[in-house]
Every structure is written in structure tokens, then in C-alpha cells.
Amino acid sequence: MVTHKNIGRSTPRLEGESKVTGGEQYTADLVLPGTLWGRALRSPFPHARITRIDASGAQQVPGVMAVLTGADLRGVRYGRRLYDVPVLAEDKVRFVGERVAAVAAVDRDTAEEALLRIEVEYEELPAVYDPLDALEPDAPILHPDVNSYTGLPRLLDTVTNAFVRDTWGKGNVAEGFAQADVIVEGTFTVARQHQAYLESHTCLVWIDETGRVQVWASSKVPYAIKQQLSAAWGLPEARIRINPVSIGGDFGGKGSPMDIPLAYYLADRTGRPVKMVMDYIEEFTAGNPRHAAVIQLKTGVMRDGTMVAQESHVYFNSGAYGGFKPAPGVNLGGSSKAGGPYRIPHVHLEGIQVYTNTVPGGFMRAPGEPQTVFASESHMDEIARRLGMDPLDLRMKNILEEGDENPLGTVYENIRAKETLEAAVTVSGYRNSKAPNVGRGVAVSDRPTAGGESHASVTLNPDGSVVVHTAIFEPGTGTYTLLRQIVGEEFNLPVDAIDVQVWDTDGVPFDTGVGGSRVTRVAGLAAQQAARAASNELISIGADLLGWPEEHMSMQGLQIVRQDNGDQQPWSELLLRLGRPIVGDGHVREPVPAPVSSFTAQVAEVKVDPETGEVELLRFTTAHDAGKVLNPVDHQGQIDGAIIQGIGYALSEELVVDEGRVTTSTFGEYKIPSIKDIPELLTVVLESDAGPGPYNAKGIGESPCGAVAPAIANAVRDAVGARVRSLPITSEKVLQALVDGEGS
Numbered sequence: 001m002v003t004h005k006n007i008g009r010s011t012p013r014l015e016g017e018s019k020v021t022g023g024e025q026y027t028a029d030l031v032l033p034g035t036l037w038g039r040a041l042r043s044p045f046p047h048a049r050i051t052r053i054d055a056s057g058a059q060q061v062p063g064v065m066a067v068l069t070g071a072d073l074r075g076v077r078y079g080r081r082l083y084d085v086p087v088l089a090e091d092k093v094r095f096v097g098e099r100v101a102a103v104a105a106v107d108r109d110t111a112e113e114a115l116l117r118i119e120v121e122y123e124e125l126p127a128v129y130d131p132l133d134a135l136e137p138d139a140p141i142l143h144p145d146v147n148s149y150t151g152l153p154r155l156l157d158t159v160t161n162a163f164v165r166d167t168w169g170k171g172n173v174a175e176g177f178a179q180a181d182v183i184v185e186g187t188f189t190v191a192r193q194h195q196a197y198l199e200s201h202t203c204l205v206w207i208d209e210t211g212r213v214q215v216w217a218s219s220k221v222p223y224a225i226k227q228q229l230s231a232a233w234g235l236p237e238a239r240i241r242i243n244p245v246s247i248g249g250d251f252g253g254k255g256s257p258m259d260i261p262l263a264y265y266l267a268d269r270t271g272r273p274v275k276m277v278m279d280y281i282e283e284f285t286a287g288n289p290r291h292a293a294v295i296q297l298k299t300g301v302m303r304d305g306t307m308v309a310q311e312s313h314v315y316f317n318s319g320a321y322g323g324f325k326p327a328p329g330v331n332l333g334g335s336s337k338a339g340g341p342y343r344i345p346h347v348h349l350e351g352i353q354v355y356t357n358t359v360p361g362g363f364m365r366a367p368g369e370p371q372t373v374f375a376s377e378s379h380m381d382e383i384a385r386r387l388g389m390d391p392l393d394l395r396m397k398n399i400l401e402e403g404d405e406n407p408l409g410t411v412y413e414n415i416r417a418k419e420t421l422e423a424a425v426t427v428s429g430y431r432n433s434k435a436p437n438v439g440r441g442v443a444v445s446d447r448p449t450a451g452g453e454s455h456a457s458v459t460l461n462p463d464g465s466v467v468v469h470t471a472i473f474e475p476g477t478g479t480y481t482l483l484r485q486i487v488g489e490e491f492n493l494p495v496d497a498i499d500v501q502v503w504d505t506d507g508v509p510f511d512t513g514v515g516g517s518r519v520t521r522v523a524g525l526a527a528q529q530a531a532r533a534a535s536n537e538l539i540s541i542g543a544d545l546l547g548w549p550e551e552h553m554s555m556q557g558l559q560i561v562r563q564d565n566g567d568q569q570p571w572s573e574l575l576l577r578l579g580r581p582i583v584g585d586g587h588v589r590e591p592v593p594a595p596v597s598s599f600t601a602q603v604a605e606v607k608v609d610p611e612t613g614e615v616e617l618l619r620f621t622t623a624h625d626a627g628k629v630l631n632p633v634d635h636q637g638q639i640d641g642a643i644i645q646g647i648g649y650a651l652s653e654e655l656v657v658d659e660g661r662v663t664t665s666t667f668g669e670y671k672i673p674s675i676k677d678i679p680e681l682l683t684v685v686l687e688s689d690a691g692p693g694p695y696n697a698k699g700i701g702e703s704p705c706g707a708v709a710p711a712i713a714n715a716v717r718d719a720v721g722a723r724v725r726s727l728p729i730t731s732e733k734v735l736q737a738l739v740d741g742e743g744s
Helices: 016-020 108-116 173-179 222-233 260-270 280-286 333-339 369-387 391-398 417-428 479-491 519-546 571-578 632-651 708-720 731-740
Strands: 036-042 048-054 064-069 099-105 119-124 162-170 182-190 202-207 213-217 240-243 274-277 292-301 307-319 346-355 438-448 452-460 466-470 498-502 553-556 559-562 568-570 582-590 597-608 615-627 680-687
Touching: 036 108, 036 260, 036 280, 048 099, 064 108, 064 260, 099 108, 099 260, 162 333, 173 292, 173 307, 173 346, 182 369, 202 260, 213 222, 213 260, 222 240, 222 260, 260 274, 292 369, 307 333, 307 369, 333 346, 333 369, 369 391, 369 438, 369 708, 391 417, 391 438, 417 438, 417 597, 417 615, 417 680, 438 708, 452 519, 466 479, 466 519, 479 498, 479 519, 519 553, 519 559, 519 571, 519 582, 559 571, 568 571, 597 708, 615 632, 615 708, 632 680, 632 708, 708 731
Parallel strands: 036 274, 213 240, 307 346, 466 498, 615 680
Antiparallel strands: 036 099, 048 119, 064 099, 162 346, 182 292, 202 213, 202 274, 292 307, 438 597, 452 466, 452 582, 553 559, 559 568, 597 615
16 A cells, blocks of 8 residues: 555645635735726616617716727627627627626726716617527527627527537437336426625736736636637737636636626726726626526336436526637536436437526536436436336446446446445435435436646755646635645655745646646646656756766655665755756646546435425435545535535525526525535545546546435435425425425
8 A cells, every 4th residue: 555645634725824814815905006996887677779878977977087888899709618798788788787888987986986877778678588488489589690609619500599509329219218118207497506606706907018918817717718818809818918816716607707808998998907896796697607407308217227218408598698608519518417327228418508688607516517417316216206116226226337338428437336326325324214204315426527738847946945836726626735735745745845836827828727627637647747857857967966876766855865775965955056946847638538437426314394395404425436535624625515505506596587687686685505504414435546637536526516406306305205396495396396296
């Protein structure tokens, strides 16, 4: 067994002390000389033609330095892949909260006063809010020019509000359904969920004295942002620099440009830096939340429970624009999870993005998976009950084993799905007797670690210090601590001996950034490569300077050691003789997801009051096929955080949109879980040597998310026989399901 010095040990966060003592600098804390405040006037209508704008009153407010309308920025579009988002609405507004005009002023109060002086007249237009309604023949077409948009994956044969369709599958579903003894169909719906990070979207843009655009922003993908801004502004990428700054939470939401394009145009107009900070009403009404969706499922099974065919259609409510969804597909890959981690020979899965007159959807942790897995794993329970089987037995019969193809035709290495499910069942007491109105529900999911590109360097300095450079702008996930652990492990040094410095976007050609649970895999491997490159160069130079045989030398902490006779020499002294530091570089480019997947099994235990419908979550168990755990305390933190977000998704969180207007626009109305809502959390971690990251690590940031809500829904069904098919599972929905006999 390999003994590690740093790996596998709980290690405090590098930035933890500065964060909890208020020393960390976020974008909103930054002030450049002459900084102005930018604010946007937003539409009060979900769909309307702009017939008149008079901004003259705003221009007369003392302290106002610039006023912009859509007429000033006509034709400018931006997005993460699909460039369909106007910086300011031009002739139409398509959702309540869309930017219509903007001002830059000496302070925020002056900017707000100026917005009140802008007169806008609208002609209301027919609007559509539901994705299925938006596909009706008489629905208004929200983007008749969609085929002209840069970044549209495929031109539409007929322009409709369904602007992207992706399909996956294998076999022949018609043949599979013909073979089936039983066919079960179901439709499920899920609401929007906001990421609820502490720091709202914030940016500071300055065009410096050389004409370079300097950007500070709460963005986890700075290199992608640079590319997007270059395309939107028509500027060479070399003219744009994204500077590192602390990010106050992400959960998938901090990857869109948001106000950066508008702040640039205000900075360009005024010749001064411009800061824009979204307040939380703007976040809820005009951010980029997790998509609402309608999921239709059809499954064919044999009487013994063998699954033979699966068909699904996932309709994502994209909202008014598609620009907040990243490359490559402008869709949510989670819709491919409708088949689950099961053996199914005949599969056809479809994910559809649909324009509506609502707040645009973006990314949230495991994009598209919580929506789809809620439906598919709830559906699995209904299949089992139709067959008279225990839902656990149905899963055990069909779950992937070594050598099996998943529903997409992929064969993963080192499959541990059944082992993970058994672990969750055992620890949770799933098979134990229960009190009346207490139920247990199980759900499973899997997620391979995404691919990506990352750079790192490790510098050994003549003063004995060690610095690891990274291109990652870290949003609170512990990456910098992890890099210290990896480099310290390679050098046999404590983590406190390793410093971390973050490059701005001039540092390397490209870095994928944070997302897809990829950072440990790609950034961690890059740091490991860089450390080994630095060590190898040090040994080579040391052999020349000392006259030692290179094959008998190693780096051990602060010493170079000759292993054949035990001689050692501080490497700092060698570098002083050399007169320069040594730098090792690492570059990892893994363009595709890992050939192994991370399996998750979860069991919820609830108590339901059949008279009120109230659901009390008593206990939640999660089991993870985890690879090697590099930092147990951070690993557990990722699990617990994901589960708590999943509990909110299941039971309380809903960004309510009524006739296009978000009505839950404060945290007083939008209910995230508090500590009183969190039950006993049990975790089982199954380590292995099968991970794609350094020391065989696997990703953990997203894999705990998907199965939480269906486990809770299945537990409610087990407790009182009520099948709730829409999220969140409120008391009213439970009572209605009981009245309607849903699940009986």
C-alpha cells in the first residue's frame, strides 16, 4: 500500500482564513480611480415592441456620464456559444427583466435616479410561457431570425421556438416496445431553481491607457469569457485581459458574461472604469437559473422486470434566449440520462430547448441531470409497482455491471454500480421495518468526469520557496488547496510550504475553467506534471553541479538525496549556484469525458402527514463510487452541499413565474433550506484505484445532485401512496395526489 504525505488527508483551505475574516477581495470590493457605477433599466413586460425611448431626462441628471439604448448597440449579440442575447433590447423585449437602457454615473444612487428619468413606451405582444405551448402552431415565434444567429448548432428546416434538438440512443425502440410485456408511460415537470450563490453577478471593466480592456468579474471560465467578448466586440483576444479575483460561489451559474458587455460599452463611452453589480432582485428575475422542464417517458419491460426499451423527450424551458448555455451543443447533456445507469438494448432519448417569454435558463450543478433523473428514477418506481416488484429489486436486476453498455452505447471501465447501491441500502436500513406514514425511497445515477484543458507551472526558487501557478479562477471548491497537496506530495513537502499564484488570461493560451467536475482531473494532473518536470530538471542540474549519478538521485523535501550512499544537499544552495529558479510546466488536454463513471446511490427516509401533506425528511443516505479521495473534508463538503441543494430542489425551491413575471424575487419568498430543514446525513465512500485524475481521483462536485429529489419523491410514494410528478414536492401537491389517487 502506498503511503501518502498529503494525499488522503483533510487539509484546511488555503484561502479559508481570509474569507472568514473578511480579507478576501471580490469584484465588488475593487475600486479603480474614477470608477463609475453602471445600472440597467429593465423591461416590465414579457413580450413587447419598443415604440419609443426618450433618455434625455437621464442625460440631464448631474453626475450621469453616459446613457445607452438599444439604438446605440444595434446588431451586437453575445452568448456562451449561441450569440442570441442583445446587450440592450433593440426593437423588442422578450422577458420581464430584459435590459432596455443603461446609464453610467458617479455613484449608484445617481444611476438609479437617472433610470427613473428614462421614458419607454411599449406595445404589448402575445407571449408564451410553457415550452409545450410554445410548440403549438399558433404560438408566437420569438426569434424568427434564429437561423442567422452565430453559434446555432444546426440550421432549422422550419423556424419554430424549438431551436435545438439533440438525440441519443441505440437499437430500435419500435422493435423493443413490440417485444415488451408491459409499457409504462409518465410525464413529469420540474421548476426553475436559482443557484443562490452569496455573491451576485458583478463586473468591473476598464479600457486602460494602452487601449486594452481590463476585466474583473465573478466568472469561473475566464478564457471562455475572453473568447466570447472578443467575438461580441469585434476585438482581438490580445486586447482583452480577464484578471483573477475571488468568486463568491458559483454552482454552475457564474459562466455567463451577464453585464460585462454592457459595462464595456459604458466604459468605452465614458473613458472611465465602470462597475456593475446585480442586486438579488435582478438575479432572480434576470439571472440564468436552472431550467424548468417537462419530461415525457415511455419504458418497455418484460414481466420479470427486464428493461427492453426506453424513449424520452425532455423539453427544457430555455426562456427568452439560449446564450447562457455553453459549447458545444447549446443544450443540457443531462437529458441523455433518461435511460439511467441500466442495461436497455433499445433506446431513443431526446433533449429539446424551447424559447419562451421567461427568464433565460443557464447552467446549474450537473446541468440537465437533476431534471431528467428526477423523472427517470421516479418512473422506475412506478414501473416496479406496475410489475409488483420492489423498486430496489428492479434496479438490481437492470443496473450496469462490468462489460455492459449503458443506454448511450458506452462501455465504462471498472463499473461499481451494484456495489454502490448495496452500500447505500445497507447503511440506510432500507429493508428495515417502518412506522406508519414513514417511507423510504431509493434512486441511483452516474456521472463520468468531464474532459478539458488546463495548464500549470511549478517554480523552485533559490530561496527554497515553491510556487504553483494555475489558470483556474476558483469559486470556492478548494482547488488551490488541492494543488498544494498534489505538489507537496510530489516533493515530499508539507502543504504550507507551497504557494499558489493565479495567472490572468495572458498567462497561458487557454484553460477550460471550472465545470463538469473536471478540475481535479485536468488542473490536478497539470500540476502533477509540472511538479514532476521541475523535479526532473532539478535532478539533472544537480547531477551536473554535484557530479552525482543521476539515476541514484531523488528530491526529498528541501533536499536532493543521493540514494546509493545517503548524501544530501539542500536544493536551494544548488539554485543559488545556478543563479536562477527552475520552472516545470504541465499541460493536460483531455477532450472527452473519462472512460470511467462515478456511480451514486441515495436513500431518503421521510415521514408524511396524510392529513396536511407535510413532508418531514428524517434521514438521507448517500453512497459514492469515489476513486481516491484526495482531501476528505473537502470531498465531504461537496457531497453535503450538493445534497442540501437537492433537498431544496425536492421540497421548497421554486423560481415561480406567473404570466412571465418572477414572483419569488427575494429570499423571503424563494425558500432555500435552512439548518432546521437538514436531516441526519449519512455518507458511504467506496474508494478505488479507478479514477482518471491524479492518484486515481474522480470528480465529486456534481455526482451527488441528481438522485436526491427522486429518492425523496419515491419515499413519499412509499409512505402514503402519493406520486408527486412535479417539483418541488409541496404539502398541497401531496394532498392533491392523495385526492386524485396518484400512485394507488
